Amino acid sequence: xxxxxxxxxxxxxxxxxxxxxxxxxxxxxxxxxxxxxxxxxxxxxxxxxxxxxxxxxxxxxxxxxxxxxxxxxxxxxxxxxxxxxxxxxxxxxxxxxxxxxxxxxxxxxxxxxxxxxxxxxxxxxxxxxxxxxxxxxxxxxxxxxxxxxxxxxxxxxxxxxxxxxxxxxxxxxxxxxxxxxxxxxxxxxxxxxxxxxxxxxxxxxxxxxxxxxxxxxxxxxxxxxxxxxxxxxxxxxxxxxxxxxxxxxxxxxxxxxxxxxxxxxxxxxxxxxxxxxxxxxxxxxxxxxx
Amino acid sequence: xxxxxxxxxxxxxxxxxxxxxxxxxxxxxxxxxxxxxxxxxxxxxxxxxxxxxxxxxxxxxxxxxxxxxxxxxxxxxxxxxxxxxxxxxxxxxxxxxxxxxxxxxxxxxxxxxxxxxxxxxxxxxxxxxxxxxxxxxxxxxxxxxxxxxxxxxxxxxxxxxxxxxxxxxxxxxxxxxxxxxxxxxxxxxxxxxxxxxxxxxxxxxxxxxxxxxxxxxxxxxxxxxxxxxxxxxxxxxxxxxxxxxxxxxxxxxxxxxxxxxxxxxxxxxxxxxxxxxxxxxxxxxxxxxxxxxxxxxxxxxxxxxxxxxxxxxxxxxxxxxxxxxxxxxxxxxxxxxxxxxxxxxxxxxxxxxxxxxxxxxxxxxxxxxxxxxxxxxxxxxxxxxxxxxxxxxxxxxxxxxxxxxxxxxxxx
Numbered sequence: 001x002x003x004x005x006x007x008x009x010x011x012x013x014x015x016x017x018x019x020x021x022x023x024x025x026x027x028x029x030x031x032x033x034x035x036x037x038x039x040x041x042x043x044x045x046x047x048x049x050x051x052x053x054x055x056x057x058x059x060x061x062x063x064x065x066x067x068x069x070x071x072x073x074x075x076x077x078x079x080x081x082x083x084x085x086x087x088x089x090x091x092x093x094x095x096x097x098x099x100x101x102x103x104x105x106x107x108x109x110x111x112x113x114x115x116x117x118x119x120x121x122x123x124x125x126x127x128x129x130x131x132x133x134x135x136x137x138x139x140x141x142x143x144x145x146x147x148x149x150x151x152x153x154x155x156x157x158x159x160x161x162x163x164x165x166x167x168x169x170x171x172x173x174x175x176x177x178x179x180x181x182x183x184x185x186x187x188x189x190x191x192x193x194x195x196x197x198x199x200x201x202x203x204x205x206x207x208x209x210x211x212x213x214x215x216x217x218x219x220x221x222x223x224x225x226x227x228x229x230x231x232x233x234x235x236x237x238x239x240x241x242x243x244x245x246x247x248x249x250x251x252x253x254x255x256x257x258x259x260x261x262x263x264x265x266x267x268x269x270x271x272x273x274x275x276x277x278x279x280x281x282x283x284x285x286x287x288x289x290x
Numbered sequence: 291x292x293x294x295x296x297x298x299x300x301x302x303x304x305x306x307x308x309x310x311x312x313x314x315x316x317x318x319x320x321x322x323x324x325x326x327x328x329x330x331x332x333x334x335x336x337x338x339x340x341x342x343x344x345x346x347x348x349x350x351x352x353x354x355x356x357x358x359x360x361x362x363x364x365x366x367x368x369x370x371x372x373x374x375x376x377x378x379x380x381x382x383x384x385x386x387x388x389x390x391x392x393x394x395x396x397x398x399x400x401x402x403x404x405x406x407x408x409x410x411x412x413x414x415x416x417x418x419x420x421x422x423x424x425x426x427x428x429x430x431x432x433x434x435x436x437x438x439x440x441x442x443x444x445x446x447x448x449x450x451x452x453x454x455x456x457x458x459x460x461x462x463x464x465x466x467x468x469x470x471x472x473x474x475x476x477x478x479x480x481x482x483x484x485x486x487x488x489x490x491x492x493x494x495x496x497x498x499x500x501x502x503x504x505x506x507x508x509x510x511x512x513x514x515x516x517x518x519x520x521x522x523x524x525x526x527x528x529x530x531x532x533x534x535x536x537x538x539x540x541x542x543x544x545x546x547x548x549x550x551x552x553x554x555x556x557x558x559x560x561x562x563x564x565x566x567x568x569x570x571x572x573x574x575x576x577x578x579x580x581x582x583x584x585x586x587x588x589x590x591x592x593x594x595x596x597x598x599x600x601x602x603x604x605x606x607x608x609x610x611x612x613x614x615x616x617x618x619x620x621x622x623x624x625x626x627x628x629x630x631x632x633x634x635x636x637x638x639x640x641x642x643x644x645x646x647x648x649x650x651x652x653x654x655x656x657x658x659x660x661x662x663x664x665x666x667x668x669x670x671x672x673x674x675x676x677x678x679x680x681x682x683x684x685x686x687x688x689x690x691x692x693x694x695x696x697x698x699x700x701x702x
Contacts, residue, residue: 003325003348025301025325055549056557059530146550 002083002112002169003027008076008099009089010041012236012274013116013142017086019045020144022069023058024174029071029079038072045070051285052145076102084169086138088116091242096120097128104129112162114138118190119246122155122183133159136166141189142235148176151187185250186243193231194243194256200228201259204279211279229279230288233272237265292316292374293680294361296354297381298420300412301325303353307361307368307375308680315676316368317361321353329353333360341366350423358427378424378433379683381472381675382417384410385437386463392440392682394690395421395433403435409463409520432690434683441471444512449609452519466524468516470498470620472678474506475513477619477671482511484656484669485615493610495603498673499629500620503528505599507606515609517602523558527598529572532562534598567591574622574629596632603633607640607666615667616642624672625652630659634668641665 003026007018010032021028032038049063058066071078076099079085085107087099096115103113113135115125126135137153150170154163163180170178181187186194200214209217215227224231232240241258248256265271265278272278273286281289291310296303306318319333329347334340341360347353358372369375380395386406393399400421407414417435424433442450450466451459458464474496481496482489489511496506503526506516517525517533527533535558544554565572568591570580577595580588607613616637618630627649634644643664651657656671 003327027326055547055553056561057550057553058556059560 001173002165004029004082004084006031006079006082006085006107008079008085008087008103010037010072011088011090013140013144014088015041015045015048016142016144017088017116017140018070019048019066020140020174022066023062023145025069026173027069027071029073029082031073031076031079033074035074038074042070042072076106079103079106080108082107082111084112084114084166086114086116091117091119091239091246093120093124096125100125100135101128104131110134112136112166114166116140118187119185119243119250121185122153123157126155126157132157134162136162137183137187138166138170139187139189149189150174150176150178151181151189152178153181153183153187155183185247190243191247193228194240194247197228197232197240198244198256198259198262200232201261204229205259205261232262233278233280233282234286235272236274237262237271237278241266291376291684292369293683294375294378295381295676295679295683296378296420296424297676298350298416298423300416300419303350303357303420303423305357306676306680308677310680310684313677313680318676319357319360321347321356324348324350324353331356331360333366335366335368338366350419351426354420354423354427372428375428375431377683377687378428378431379679380417380420380424380433380435381679382435382437383413383439383469384467385435385439385443386467387443389435389437389440390443392434392436392679392686394686395435399435409467432687434679434686436472436679436682438469438471439467441475442466442468442506442513442516445515449515464520466516466519468504468506468513469502469518469522470504470506471513472675472682473498473619473673474504474508474516476675476678477617477673478508478511480656480671481615481617481669484658484671485667487614492615493607493613494615494617495606495610495613496617496619497599497603497623497633498620499526499599499618499623499626501529502531503533503599503620503622505602505606507609509610515606526602527595528563529574530560530563530565532558532566564591564595567594574626578626578628592629592632596629599629599633600636603637604640613640613666615669617669617671619671619673624670630668630670634660637666642668644668 005021005026006029007014008031010030018028018030032041049066052058053063085103087096089095089099100113115137116139117137118139122137126132129135135155136158139151139153141147141149152166167178170176203209203214204211211229215229218224219227241262244256244258269275270277273282276282283289293308293310295306301324302320302322304320307316309316317335321329321331323329324347327346328344331343332340347356361367362369362372384406386409388402403414403418421433452465477496478494479489481494482492494508496508498504502522504516504518507514523531525533540554543549564577568577568588570588571577577588577592581592603616622629630649631644634642643661645659645661649659654672656669658667658669660668
C-alpha cells in the first residue's frame with residue numbers, strides 16, 4: 001500500500017490534497033518550482049490547520065504531527081522514494097506532459113503516477129510515460145479533507161493492477177468512496193456541476209431570479225451545502241470558465257458554452273472567494289459576508 | 291509460566307511480559323508509529339537503562355516480531371527463547387453483548403470480534419491486527435482476549451437501555467455497555483478482601499478516575515450500573531471528554547457552527563472536559579497546581595469534575611438502596627488526595643467522614659481513608675489492568691490444560 005506520496009503543485013488543490021493525506025498519517029512530499037511558493041503554501045497550510053483546530057476537528061498535537069509529515073521540496077528529484085505521485089498543477093496539457101515525462105525517470109517502476117486533472121485526456125498524458133499502464137486519474141473534489149469522493153479515471157492503457165491499487169488506497173487508507181469513470185472531459189462531477197453553474201448564470205442573465213434566491217432555491221430545495229453560484233465562487237470563477245471552455249471545445253455542444261456573465265466576471269478579476277468578490281462577498285477565511 | 295500482555299492500537303502496540311509464578315513484570319515497552327519508516331520501539335527492564343530502537347515497522351506483524359526479538363535479545367532480552375512465552379493476553383475494548391467474560395481465541399471468537407467493529411471502529415480493528423500479528427509470529431501459542439465491557443454484562447435492562455425507540459437497540463445494539471470493566475471487577479474484589487467481608491454481601495460504588503473515568507454500582511459482586519455508555523464518552527467529566535450533556539446540544543451545535551460529524555465527535559472527545567473549562571490542561575496534576583496558584587478557570591474545572599463524581603456516587607447509592615464502601619482507583623483516583631477530599635467532604639449526609647491524615651498517605655496498597663466511625667468506608671485500591679489481563683489469560687490456559695488432562699484420562 002502507498003505510504004509515501006508526492007504531490008506536484010502547491011496550489012489550492014495541491015495544498016488541500018497534501019493536508020488531507022498528512023492528516024491520514026501519510027508522509028507527503030510537496031513540490032513547487034520556487035521556495036517562495038513553497039513558503040506561501042506552508043503558511044496557508046498552517047492557517048488551514050489552525051482553522052480546523054478552531055472547529056475542534058484536530059488538537060494542537062495533531063496539528064504539529066500533520067505539519068511534520070509534510071515535506072516541502074523544490075524539485076521533482078526529491079520524489080524518488082514515493083509510492084504514489086499526484087500531479088495537481090494548473091490545467092495545461094503541455095506542462096502536465098512535461099511533469100509526467102520527468103517523473104518517469106525519477107520514480108521507481110512500481111510507483112503509480114496520478115493526475116488530478118478534471119478535464120484533460122489521461123490517455124494523452126499517459127502517452128508521454130514509458131509505462132502508461134501505471135498512469136491513472138485521481139480527481140479529488142475541493143476541499144479534499146471534507147469531501148469523501150474521488151473519481152478514479154482509467155486511461156486507455158491504465159492496467160487493472162494500477163486501478164486496483166489506487167482504488168483500495170482511496171477506500172481503505174483515505175476512507176473515501178472511489179468512483180470509477182472512463183476518460184471523458186469533465187468526468188461525472190465537473191461535467192454535471194459546471195452545467196448546473198452555467199445554467200444558474202443564464203437564469204441570472206435573464207433576470208429570472210436574484211443570485212441569493214437562485215442559491216436558496218437549490219440549497220434548500222435539493223440539499224446542496226452551497227447553491228450553484230456560491231459553489232462557483234468557491235471553485236474560482238476562472239477555473240469554472242476554463243473547465244466549461246474545455247468541455248465546449250471537446251464536445252462541441254452549445255450547452256457547454258460559458259455564459260457571458262462568467263467571462264465578464266473573470267475579466268474584471270472578480271474570481272470568487274480567493275479575491276473576496278464573485279457573485280457574493282467573502283472574508284479572508286473564506287466565510288461569506290452578508 | 292510467562293505471559294505476554296498486548297494492547298494494540300491502530301499505530302501503536304504496548305506490551306508487558308509477566309512471570310506468573312511471582313506476578314513480576316520481566317519487561318515492558320511499546321512500539322509507536324507503526325506503518326512509518328521511522329517507528330520507535332521502547333523497551334524497559336527493571337534496573338536497566340531504557341532501550342530505544344528506530345526502524346521501519348510497516349505492520350503489526352513486524353511490530354510483534356520486533357518485540358519478540360527484543361525480549362530474546364542477547365543483551366537487552368529477558369528470555370532465552372521465544373518458546374518461553376506460554377500465552378498471550380490481549381486487551382479488547384468492546385465485547386458487545388457477545389462476551390461476558392474473557393475467552394481463549396479461536397475462529398469463532400475472531401469472527402465475533404470482527405462483527406463488533408461497528409461499535410468500536412477505532413479500537414477493535416486494531417486489536418484484531420494485534421491478534422493476527424501474534425498468530426503469525428507464534429502460531430502454536432494460546433491467546434486470550436479480555437474485554438473492557440465484559441464485567442458490565444450483568445447490568446439489568448433498566449440500567450443498560452436508553453429510553454429511545456427500541457428498534458435502535460434491536461437493529462444496531464445501541465445500549466449502555468460500560469468500560470473499565472476489568473478494573474471495576476478487580477478493585478471490588480480487593481475492596482471486599484480489605485473489608486474482610488464476602489463480596490456477595492456488599493454494595494460498592496467504584497470510581498475509576500484516570501485519563502478516562504467511570505463510576506460503577508457493584509451490587510453483591512456484579513455490575514448493576516455504570517456511567518460510561520455505548521461509547522466511553524458518557525458519564526463523568528474527563529480530561530478531554532465532555533461526559534454527560536443534553537443530547538440536543540449536538541444537533542444544535544452542528545447547525546450553529548456548521549460542523550461535520552467528524553468535527554463534533556472530535557470536539558466532544560478531544561476538546562472538552564478539563565481542557566475545555568480550564569483552558570490550560572487535561573491533566574489533573576496541572577489543574578490542581580494552577581488552582582493553588584489562584585487560576586480561576588482551573589478552580590472551576592476542578593470543582594465541576596469533583597461535583598460530577600459526587601453526583602454519580604449519590605445516584606448509585608440510591609440505585610442500590612445504600613452502600614458499604616466507595617472505592618477510588620486509577621491514576622487520578624489513586625494519587626489525587628485533593629480530589630478525593632473534594633468529593634468526600636460533601637458526602638456527610640450519607641455518613642461519610644473523611645480522615646484527612648489517612649487521605650494524605652501515599653501507598654501502593656489498598657487503604658481506608660475514612661475515620662473508623664464513618665458509616666460508609668471510602669477506600670483507595672490501586673488497579674492494574676495489565677496484571678488482570680495476565681491473570682485471566684493464565685487461568686484460561688490452566689483450565690484448558692486441566693480439561694485436556696481430564697479428557698485423556700477419560701479416554702485412557
